[in-house]
Amino acid sequence: MATIITQIFIVILSLFLFNLRLSAAIDGRGYKPSDSILLNCGSSSDEADADGRKWIGDSSPKISAAGITFGNSTPSQAAFQDPSLPSSIPYMTAAVFQSEATYKFHVSKDERHLIRLHFYPASYNGLNAEDGFFGVTASGGLTLLHNFSAYITAQALTQGYIVREFSLPPAEEGFITLTFKPDAKHPAAFAFVNGIEVISMPEIFTDASTMVGFADSSLSVGSSALQTMYRLNVGGNYIAPSNDTGLSRTWYDDTPYITGAGVGVTAAAGPRVKIRYPPDIPSYIAPVDVYRTARQMGPDPKVNIQYNLSWSFQIDANFTYVVRLHFCEIQLSKVNQRVFDVFINNQTAQKDVDIIAMTSSMAVPVYKDYAIFISDGPNEDDDDDELLVELHPSVDAKPEYYDAILNGMEIFKLSDAGGNLAGPNPNPSEMLEDDLQTMREFKSEPRGKFNVIGGAAGGAAAAAGIVFALVLAVYQRKKRAIAGEPGSSGWLPLYGNSHTTESKSTISGKSCASSHLSTMAACLCRHFSIAEIKQATKNFEESLVIGVGGFGKVYKGNIDGGTTKVAIKRSNPDSQQGVHEFQTEIEMLSKLRHKHLVSLIGYCEEDNEMCLVYDYMAYGTLREHLYKTNKPALPWKQRLEISIGAARGLHYLHTGAKYTIIHRDVKTTNILLDEKWVAKVSDFGLSKTGPTMNQSHVSTVVKGSFGYLDPEYFRRQQLTDKSDVYSFGVVLFEILCARPALNPSLPKEQVSLADWALHNQRKGTLAEIIDPVIKGNIYSECLKKFAETAEKCVSDHGIDRPSMGDVLWNLEFALQLQESFENGGASARGSIGDVSELSAGGEAVDGGHRGQKRDEDDEANDQSDGVNDMAVFSQLVNPKGR
Ligand SMILES: *[C@@H]1O[C@H](CO)[C@@H](O)[C@H](O)[C@H]1NC(C)=O
Numbered sequence: 001m002a003t004i005i006t007q008i009f010i011v012i013l014s015l016f017l018f019n020l021r022l023s024a025a026i027d028g029r030g031y032k033p034s035d036s037i038l039l040n041c042g043s044s045s046d047e048a049d050a051d052g053r054k055w056i057g058d059s060s061p062k063i064s065a066a067g068i069t070f071g072n073s074t075p076s077q078a079a080f081q082d083p084s085l086p087s088s089i090p091y092m093t094a095a096v097f098q099s100e101a102t103y104k105f106h107v108s109k110d111e112r113h114l115i116r117l118h119f120y121p122a123s124y125n126g127l128n129a130e131d132g133f134f135g136v137t138a139s140g141g142l143t144l145l146h147n148f149s150a151y152i153t154a155q156a157l158t159q160g161y162i163v164r165e166f167s168l169p170p171a172e173e174g175f176i177t178l179t180f181k182p183d184a185k186h187p188a189a190f191a192f193v194n195g196i197e198v199i200s201m202p203e204i205f206t207d208a209s210t211m212v213g214f215a216d217s218s219l220s221v222g223s224s225a226l227q228t229m230y231r232l233n234v235g236g237n238y239i240a241p242s243n244d245t246g247l248s249r250t251w252y253d254d255t256p257y258i259t260g261a262g263v264g265v266t267a268a269a270g271p272r273v274k275i276r277y278p279p280d281i282p283s284y285i286a287p288v289d290v291y292r293t294a295r296q297m298g299p300d301p302k303v304n305i306q307y308n309l310s311w312s313f314q315i316d317a318n319f320t321y322v323v324r325l326h327f328c329e330i331q332l333s334k335v336n337q338r339v340f341d342v343f344i345n346n347q348t349a350q351k352d353v354d355i356i357a358m359t360s361s362m363a364v365p366v367y368k369d370y371a372i373f374i375s376d377g378p379n380e381d382d383d384d385d386e387l388l389v390e391l392h393p394s395v396d397a398k399p400e401y402y403d404a405i406l407n408g409m410e411i412f413k414l415s416d417a418g419g420n421l422a423g424p425n426p427n428p429s430e431m432l433e434d435d436l437q438t439m440r441e442f443k444s445e446p447r448g449k450f451n452v453i454g455g456a457a458g459g460a461a462a463a464a465g466i467v468f469a470l471v472l473a474v475y476q477r478k479k480r481a482i483a484g485e486p487g488s489s490g491w492l493p494l495y496g497n498s499h500t501t502e503s504k505s506t507i508s509g510k511s512c513a514s515s516h517l518s519t520m521a522a523c524l525c526r527h528f529s530i531a532e533i534k535q536a537t538k539n540f541e542e543s544l545v546i547g548v549g550g551f552g553k554v555y556k557g558n559i560d561g562g563t564t565k566v567a568i569k570r571s572n573p574d575s576q577q578g579v580h581e582f583q584t585e586i587e588m589l590s591k592l593r594h595k596h597l598v599s600l601i602g603y604c605e606e607d608n609e610m611c612l613v614y615d616y617m618a619y620g621t622l623r624e625h626l627y628k629t630n631k632p633a634l635p636w637k638q639r640l641e642i643s644i645g646a647a648r649g650l651h652y653l654h655t656g657a658k659y660t661i662i663h664r665d666v667k668t669t670n671i672l673l674d675e676k677w678v679a680k681v682s683d684f685g686l687s688k689t690g691p692t693m694n695q696s697h698v699s700t701v702v703k704g705s706f707g708y709l710d711p712e713y714f715r716r717q718q719l720t721d722k723s724d725v726y727s728f729g730v731v732l733f734e735i736l737c738a739r740p741a742l743n744p745s746l747p748k749e750q751v752s753l754a755d756w757a758l759h760n761q762r763k764g765t766l767a768e769i770i771d772p773v774i775k776g777n778i779y780s781e782c783l784k785k786f787a788e789t790a791e792k793c794v795s796d797h798g799i800d801r802p803s804m805g806d807v808l809w810n811l812e813f814a815l816q817l818q819e820s821f822e823n824g825g826a827s828a829r830g831s832i833g834d835v836s837e838l839s840a841g842g843e844a845v846d847g848g849h850r851g852q853k854r855d856e857d858d859e860a861n862d863q864s865d866g867v868n869d870m871a872v873f874s875q876l877v878n879p880k881g882r
């Protein structure tokens, strides 16, 4: 056990001395904190972070000039800047403590204070990051952290850094102390902190919370200390601290927490709807953006009644939690139109929530607090402790719509009777443990590995020869389909909305039963009559055809009285092959809901007609934005985001459902783009659903798409999820090089993109075959990561290919590299420095060059919610996430 020599150093920060009143960045309508201290620990200078917030160094001259004494803290610099760090301030410097040390802040007496502690577990002064074990206590006898390892926590959550937010009750003494103490039980333990925020906050817990399961009891937060566990902008986007209403909180997308049968649909208030805060809800409760956007269950009451809209959160057991739900009705205006029940951990939190009944009007925010004590789960394992929030339409209230809505959610942990808020360090999941292992290998891999792949490439070339031979055989057959693929003529502008007489009641005419479908599938998606389909497509008018596939034609259409744009896939009436695929697709899609999978809205099976109705994808296929097109070229970063989205969709197919689903036909025409350029994987007609896989050689061959087929599949006739990874690797090269996977008109060695790209990658000449339009804008390190990932995907043997999860991780890493470069952060990372031909000194050669159509692209870029695709490691504020 290490001897602890107590050395206390005190930093007294006086607001009056330093004039740290909040800068003009704060929204005038928000709250202006009287105390707002942003301390950049281990730094002697005062600098702004990437968000423009000003931090002062804890060893800055300002502080020492004011007569503040220092003990033995060691100001330290992190050895490496993780690309996922949002900003080098405050993360790249740390105050490191070998013994107990205290910060003291003079603050106003009558207010609560938000404390945010920022930790970036890196190597400081040669100390081993894994030895950082410590506790943090605060004045008033509070334990904020105990035996805390930022290293373990960050790893378990795949985050580069950790932010912990606490809310402390008013400090009667007029100061707050924070004491950092290395954990006595660990030899060589040290404590550290990168940044500390102390911000006064208004009392936001004025109303008592309803106790879940005890309708008549309530709990008052009173003078408890709290820890923010989750803060979500439900159905909306990430909100940065600088866009919060004065309290610099971060609001995250809720998607990662959705669980259960359905993800619902997101909705946003129309541009003319103005959110009006009532007198009892000040705007600092939550920003307008939280209330403007929401998640709802969906358009079909029959579906909604069948499932709960649910979110699941990992939490620490043996604490009381306050769950704050933010509501705002953004579509309906009458009482009893949308009424629903709220459940928390399988208990009724509130029955018959009717937002209009609470607010009397549309666009008026309201929130409700629910308190629940969560005891230890049945298993020893800490990680099974969850908090489950569920919404379900209230059947008893007989509302006009069976639907539910939620706009925002915050979850706070209350300190226990002993003043404790600390929980154990999280354990990484098994899957993550595997990923971490792969990642470590990936990172430490020697460059000489190319040789191995070189050997494999020969095999791939041989396989490509077979492909080529087969291509000729079926080329004729495919030609028609290819010619008709969504392209120049497709995705026409909106077609008439004059048919507006359809009422809600006709939406779901038929009962769930269908002769060919499982009951579940039939009930999960909406049934359309052939009349509705004909109306939607103007009786299958040719001008509305936006694509032709093996299955039949795809029409653009309008349903629900012209309010919803859809894509309708009609089975070719004389195609035999279609029936099975039709059913497969309904079965698959009705059970799979994911942001990066095309959503099936419903189907029609009548009069020998089979139609599938999907969400309309405004920007069509990925391929039509890559080559043989007159559309503006996509910028590199957007291509990266699209590939990440598609990887996410595939990763979900492989791991998210009960059993592994192999797509079998991954290609750029099966990756569609919605109106926000979000990539969605489509076409599950070929997916493997179970025992129906005993196809003969020929039929399996016919089913894949040439140029994308896994060579191992040829040899062994064995399809695995790694076959999708291979195809996805081809897609990645296609995105990079903007040419078809197979181009028979090219010289022999160039016909197969996979072979040709591998050949060039091996020779170090990949840069020569990159799409010239984007070449100048790719950061060399990003390109390297991207190309290495694609190269691994097309490895000859499935076993050498990464999992989709690894691919996803690496693409996100590539995006981070590109972003840090674009934000000018790359220069700080000189250590990477081995530069490809593309660049000199870590910079793209002609970063300033822009094609004349770039402006359009940028506009489109602005629409895309890139934030949702932020790297896994930077996604969550809270260490207990996921
Ligand atoms: C804040 O919001 C504005 C307007 O919505 C947006 O343009 C800006 O990018 C946001 N800032 C950050 C840091 O996200």
Ligand SMILES: *[C@@H]1O[C@H](CO)[C@@H](O)[C@H](O)[C@H]1NC(C)=O
Residues within 6 Å of the ligand: 317, 318, 376, 382
């Ligand atoms: C929760 O409290 C129970 C009873 O005091 C105890 O047995 C259990 O270990 C505690 N669990 C945790 C995770 O602290």
Ligand SMILES: *[C@@H]1O[C@H](CO)[C@@H](O)[C@H](O)[C@H]1NC(C)=O
Residues within 6 Å of the ligand: 345, 346, 386, 387, 388
């Ligand atoms: C809720 O109920 C489901 C089904 O009975 C069960 O699997 C789950 O563990 C329960 N969750 C909680 C938090 O009690």
Ligand SMILES: *[C@@H]1O[C@H](CO)[C@@H](O)[C@H](O)[C@H]1NC(C)=O
Residues within 6 Å of the ligand: 305, 306, 307, 308, 343, 345, 346, 347, 390, 392
């Ligand atoms: C919704 O959740 C509640 C509480 O956990 C449960 O009783 C109910 O059966 C669920 N309903 C559906 C349709 O899953």
Ligand SMILES: *[C@@H]1O[C@H](CO)[C@@H](O)[C@H](O)[C@H]1NC(C)=O
Residues within 6 Å of the ligand: 147, 149, 152, 185, 424, 425, 426
């Ligand atoms: C401290 O945390 C580590 C890592 O989570 C754990 O293995 C150890 O048991 C903890 N020690 C105590 C005393 O709780």
